[in-house]
Amino acid sequence: MIASAAGPAADRFALYDLFAGYGALIDAADFDAWLALFAATCTYHIIPRENYQRGLPAGLVYCDSRGMLEDRIRALREANKYNIHTDRHLIGLPRLIGADSDAKLVEAPFAVYQTDQEGETRLFATGLYRDRIVVEVGGLKFRDKLVLLDTFAVPTLLATPL
């Protein structure tokens, strides 16, 4: 269990800060700072809800190491072409659902809107984060991030992280 001398309220605010920063950094396309929210050893998966419900393992994004996640971001910057847009993450309050020996288990619902160059906004995705969060130097970090994608009929394409 993660204990804090500052008490439960401070723990909760730290969690809120983590999720608020998570969405804001993607929306600002500050992916280096975003990557810094992940633990030194981490995973990141985006799984369509229809696969998850059937117990099928394939994801849209399947990064089972930090290196793979960093490669994803590098490809996004240096190779991939995608619809020109800005993202807006609306992340609901994170909910502590349990803990194991070294991590908190936390869920949070999200919606991501995309706005194109002509100012038209559409709902791009809704879903649920289901995360394992650990304490490392610098504060709380995502050890394992699972993005359960409700909107598994992906509009156009998925380039920037959810």
Place this chain on the structure above:
Amino acid sequence: MLNAAIWPSLDYSRVPYRLYHDPEVYQREQERIFHGPTWNFLGLEAEMSNPGDFRTTYVGDTPVIVNRDASGTIHALVNRCAHRGAMVRREMSGNAGEHTCIYHQWCYGLDGRLRSIPFRRGIRGKGGLDPSFDMTAHGLRKLRVASVNGALFGTLADDVEPLEDYLGAPVLAQLRRLLGRPVTVLGYNRQRIRANWKLYAENTRDNYHASLLHEFLVTFGLDRSTQVGGVKMDARHRHNITWAEAESDTAELAQEAYGAVRVRCNYLSLKEPELVRFRRERADPLNIAITSVFPSAVFVQISNSLAVRQIRPRGIEEVEIFQTMLGYADDSPDLTLHRLRQANLVGPAGLVSMEDGEAIEIAHRASKPDRDSTTVIELGGAGVISDRDYRVTDVPLRGFWSYYAELLGIEPAGAVR
């Protein structure tokens, strides 16, 4: 007007934009192509292992149920109640002994026969159906079904050549190669693209765009147009296999070729190079084999990722790409993990495929206002449609349009085939 006069050339090197946009085109495609003499991919036998297993899919935009009955026979049925036209089976997959419409509970067997109708004789002798009502004439419409190594195809046409003849020897060989061992489904992904479905069908036959649009291929050394490769079609040129051999070029050749078009080809190293490492699984050296089956299926091997894509038209202006990710039933856990990692390459978030969604949307958007203008399809030359042993070509697009024109009844006299 939709007629043979719309074609400016007889070799399909010019395609008028109206074919992507006119609503009358869409209606005729549904009638003459998807309900016409074609075989349409339905799903995999591996998805229906047990009696009663079903899944729902589409042929064109017609909803279809595919299921396995108690005797093990696979049936495909139009998913539409004979009574009021409601969708009978709403779930994407499951197991059931029958299909009952929720609206008035008309109940159908797994073979499509109408089994029972509530209050058929009315209540206390009043109401209900006339005794002459013929139950046998009101089943779910059946498709003819055929399979190649567990890949199920269905047709709504009465007269269509046998599936194996329809596919032709080269495509048949590719399907048997990809599905030569029992497969297992690793998952699905879906993509909704705001573009006409034919732009996607063309895209999978377009070898020219691959390493230019999908810069990841070249930047990270996965696939380059300088590799030995080409396009191979069936005799009618309606299907196509885009193929390439692993490690069949040199860095110097690639640098020279891509330097001229300012595409970087410097083998940027990945932190996890397994993502692009090809593990040779077969006697042949192919690391790219993309088999497009007219009208709407694509069987895909990109490195060690394996998939079937189904192109689902959703009106003239939208298409869903429904992709089933595959492994083999006897894959080791390590190989399964490798395939799951390489699944990062394909699909709506695919490192070498995401661009397709954007490319065909911008093609759809900008072509709409000027329907008498045309595309230009001349890479690898105009004129005769034939196989090529090089990759800077889009000849198979002309093959697609040739068969398309024939089916729609708009083939000009003297056109190439």
